[in-house]
Amino acid sequence: MKQISILGSTGSIGRQTLEVVRRHSDKFKIVALAGHSNVDLLEAQVKEFKPEVVGISDEKIYAREKHRFSGLTVLSGADALIEVAGLNKADIMVAAVSGMAGFLSTLKAVECGKTVALANKESLVAGGKIIKETAKKTGAKIYPVDSEHSAVWQCLEGNNSRSLQKIILTASGGPLYGKGSEELKNTTIEQALAHPTWSMGKKISLDSATMGNKALEILEASVLFDTHNIDYVIHPESIVHSIVEFTDGTHIMQASPPSMIYPIGLALSYPDRIDNDKMPFAFNKPLNFLPKDEINFPLPKLAKQALKTHEGAPLVFNASLEAVDYLFLNKTIGFGHISIIVAKILEEVDFPTLNTAEDVVKAHNEVYEKVLAEYNK
Numbered sequence: 001m002k003q004i005s006i007l008g009s010t011g012s013i014g015r016q017t018l019e020v021v022r023r024h025s026d027k028f029k030i031v032a033l034a035g036h037s038n039v040d041l042l043e044a045q046v047k048e049f050k051p052e053v054v055g056i057s058d059e060k061i062y063a064r065e066k067h068r069f070s071g072l073t074v075l076s077g078a079d080a081l082i083e084v085a086g087l088n089k090a091d092i093m094v095a096a097v098s099g100m101a102g103f104l105s106t107l108k109a110v111e112c113g114k115t116v117a118l119a120n121k122e123s124l125v126a127g128g129k130i131i132k133e134t135a136k137k138t139g140a141k142i143y144p145v146d147s148e149h150s151a152v153w154q155c156l157e158g159n160n161s162r163s164l165q166k167i168i169l170t171a172s173g174g175p176l177y178g179k180g181s182e183e184l185k186n187t188t189i190e191q192a193l194a195h196p197t198w199s200m201g202k203k204i205s206l207d208s209a210t211m212g213n214k215a216l217e218i219l220e221a222s223v224l225f226d227t228h229n230i231d232y233v234i235h236p237e238s239i240v241h242s243i244v245e246f247t248d249g250t251h252i253m254q255a256s257p258p259s260m261i262y263p264i265g266l267a268l269s270y271p272d273r274i275d276n277d278k279m280p281f282a283f284n285k286p287l288n289f290l291p292k293d294e295i296n297f298p299l300p301k302l303a304k305q306a307l308k309t310h311e312g313a314p315l316v317f318n319a320s321l322e323a324v325d326y327l328f329l330n331k332t333i334g335f336g337h338i339s340i341i342v343a344k345i346l347e348e349v350d351f352p353t354l355n356t357a358e359d360v361v362k363a364h365n366e367v368y369e370k371v372l373a374e375y376n377k
């Protein structure tokens with residue numbers, strides 16, 4: 001029985017992880033759950049999965065609602081996530097918090113030598129070097145939950161990493177692929193969040209509409225698979241989750257239905273595979289691979305440039321994207337401003353050197369605050 005803790009259990013990945021655990025209760029046991037503010041859902045999850053430890057990171061909500069969890073160890077505040085991440089009993093920690101709020105807890109689990117099922121890509125993009133160096137020392141394993149990275153991981157299995165030529169991530173295109181620049185400028189929040197194939201949290205849905213998510217995924221892949229040779233292709237069906245090109249010209253692709261149940265299940269069960277619903281379709285429909293639009297969706301190109309520029313540039317990309325996402329969702333800037341501001345910030349700032357976790361947190365906060373100071377008007 002694998003003992004599992006979930007950070008961000010009330011979010012999209014958290015809920016889908018619990019679905020996997022629900023279906024495979026003979027294999028997985030929940031020992032800790034942590035959420036931010038949705039205590040109604042957290043309480044329902046606690047009743048069903050009976051963890052020993054609960055984390056509520058919003059302190060006000062904790063003070064008001066902790067009585068609901070009497071008899072359990074209930075942790076609160078920003079450190080709640082870190083304490084849950086370090087919990088002795090958990091073999092696998094699912095990092096399912098959204099944004100840089102997940103960084104220190106992800107690092108803590110790695111410091112403790114745990115297996116981390118990693119959905120929280122922002123941690124790796126900003127603090128990849130430190131997380132990887134720490135994992136090397138402690139023997140912690142990082143198994144990707146992001147579907148594209150899970151696909152690459154599966155394509156690479158059994159192959160010598162020296163044979164890796166290129167990674168080609170797939171992208172559904174989001175709700176806006178194919179639209180022209182005039183139309184894109186006036187995109188509303190509702191249009192940006194209406195993803196055609198995936199149902200996800202707000203930030204990643206917006207990032208899918210701007211292609212900021214693919215940009216982050218390029219940076220995430222560079223950390224996980226030690227290469228800068230990464231590109232992407234539009235694949236609207238979201239059936240093939242990524243492609244690896246090898247030095248002999250062979251391409252290996254991974255396919256599964258467009259549901260996070262599959263990559264989450266693999267990250268929890270590896271090296272075994274668990275029983276899932278089998279793909280309901282036969283391969284009797286076209287699978288399309290379409291060209292990317294780098295004019296209207298420049299963020300992936302900016303991310304690729306960032307990779308080549310400086311080790312601190314991906315952090316700056318991530319922090320400025322997190323800030324502009326916040327501003328767009330608060331109706332302070334328009335959709336068309338998102339990539340313009342990220343590009344401008346990448347040109348303006350001095351890239352940080354990132355030797356410690358403190359360096360990462362400080363540099364992230366500085367960039368985030370700079371964007372808010374300049375554009376939150």
Ligand code: NAD
Nearest residue numbers: 008010011012013036057096097098101119120121200201
């Ligand atoms: P979500 O918004 O649905 O859930 C986020 C979770 O994090 C919630 O439980 C929330 O309570 C918690 N949280 C948010 N802010 C917090 C804070 N300041 N402190 C503590 N907890 C906080 O997001 P999601 O879609 O589940 O995405 C989570 C992560 O997984 C992201 O990094 C995303 O990029 C990645 N991811 C998601 C999907 C998907 O299908 N949803 C796919 C691939 C990768």
Ligand code: MG
Nearest residue numbers: 146147148217
């Ligand atoms: Mg993804």
